[in-house]
Amino acid sequence: xxxxxxxxxxxxxxxxxxxxxxxxxxxxxxxxxxxMIEQNASISKRASK
Amino acid sequence: xxxxxxxxEDDVDGLSYNxxxxxxxxxxxxxxxxxxxxxxKYTFLSKNTWGLSIFSVPHICDNHYSADVRIRNTxxxxxxxxxxxxxxxxxxxxxxxxxxxxxxKRSKKFERWYQNSGLTDTMEKHEIEFTVESDSDESQxxxxxxIGVKSNPHFTEVKNEFDEFAxxxxxxxx
Numbered sequence: 001x002x003x004x005x006x007x008x009x010x011x012x013x014x015x016x017x018x019x020x021x022x023x024x025x026x027x028x029x030x031x032x033x034x035x036m037i038e039q040n041a042s043i044s045k046r047a048s049k
Numbered sequence: 050x051x052x053x054x055x056x057x058e059d060d061v062d063g064l065s066y067n068x069x070x071x072x073x074x075x076x077x078x079x080x081x082x083x084x085x086x087x088x089x090k091y092t093f094l095s096k097n098t099w100g101l102s103i104f105s106v107p108h109i110c111d112n113h114y115s116a117d118v119r120i121r122n123t124x125x126x127x128x129x130x131x132x133x134x135x136x137x138x139x140x141x142x143x144x145x146x147x148x149x150x151x152x153x154k155r156s157k158k159f160e161r162w163y164q165n166s167g168l169t170d171t172m173e174k175h176e177i178e179f180t181v182e183s184d185s186d187e188s189q190x191x192x193x194x195x196i197g198v199k200s201n202p203h204f205t206e207v208k209n210e211f212d213e214f215a216x217x218x219x220x221x222x223x
Contacts, residue, residue, distance in 0.1 A: 002177050002212045005219045009182045013221035017087060018181070018191055025146050028062070028078065029104055036074045036106040044108075 052122040057130075063099070066127045070117060073107045077127045084142050091210040093203045094140065099131075101143040101196070125166040128196065132172070137198040140207055145192040156192040163196075172198055175208060177215045 007014045055068040055077075063080035083100020103124060132139060145152035145159070156176065163174045176194030183189060195211055197204055 001175055001208060002215050004178045004180065005215045007179055007181045007219055009184065011219070011221055014218045015181065017218065017221075018179070021084070021144055022147055024083065025102065025144070026148055028080070028102060029146070029148075032065075032076050032078060032104050033106050036076060036104075040074060040106070040108045 051119045052126055053119055055123060055127060064131070066130070068123055070120060072109050072117075073105045075103070075105045075120060075123070077124055078102045078104065079131055079141070088214065091214060093206040094142075094210040094214065097135065097139040099135070099139060099141055101128075101141040102146075121162045121166070125162065125168060128168065128172075132198055137200045138203065139198075140201070141196040143194055143196075147189070147191055152192055153190055156194075159194075168196075171200070172196055173204070175211065177211075179215070179218070 007018075009015075053068040053070055055066050058065040058067060060078075062082070063078055066077040066079075068075050078101075080100040080102065081098075083102075084098065085095070088095045088098060105120075128141070131141070143159075145155040156178075160174070160176070163169065168174070174194060174196045176192055179191040179193060181189045181191065193215065195207070197207055201207065
C-alpha cells in the first residue's frame with residue numbers, strides 16, 4: 001500500500017481539495033467547540049446553584 | 050480498562066459521541082458527508098464511509114490532559130461502538146487537522162493509540178502522508194487515513210480505492 005504521496009505546488013486542484021477539507025474541518029470544529037462551551041457553561045451554572 | 054462513560058447524539062450533520070473528563074470535554078464526531086463529493090467515483094469508498102473527527106475543549110487550564118489514558122480508552126471504545134452500530138462494511142476516513150501546524154503530532158498520537166489498543170486484532174488502520182512541495186525548504190505534510198474492520202468483505206477493494214484516491218490527488222494537474 002501507498003505510504004507517501006508528493007503533491008506539486010503547481011497542482012492547484014489538489015491544493016484546493018486539501019484547503020477545502022481543512023476549511024470544512026475548521027467549520028465543524030468551531031461549531032462543536034461552541035456547543036461544548038455552551039454546555040460547560042450550563043453545567044457550571046447548575047453546579048454553582 | 051478505565052474509561053469515561055459517553056453519550057451518543059444523532060446530530061443533523063452526523064453522530065456525536067460525547068464525554069467529559071475532570072479537565073476537558075471531548076466529542077468524537079462521525080460525519081457521513083465529510084468526504085462524499087471527492088469519493089463519488091469510488092464504488093466501495095463512496096458507500097458507508099464516514100468522516101472521523103475528534104475535538105476537545107478544556108474546562109480548566111491543564112496542559113497535561115492528553116496524558117490521561119482513559120481518554121484514549123474511551124475513544125477506542127467509541128470507535129468499536131460505532132462499528133457495532135453501523136456494521137462491518139462501514140469505513141472511517143480521517144485527515145489530521147493542520148490549522149495549527151500540529152498535524153504530524155496528531156498523526157503520531159493516533160497511530161500510538163491504535164497500536165496500543167485492542168483494535169489491531171479486529172481493525173486495520175492505514176494512513177498516507179501527503180507532502181505539498183514548497184518554494185522554501187519547509188514543505189507541508191498532510192495526513193489522510195482510514196480505519197476499517199478486517200471482516201469487511203470488501204476491505205481489499207477499500208484499500209485499493211484509497212490508494213487510487215491518493216494517487217489521483219497527486220496527478221490531478223497532469
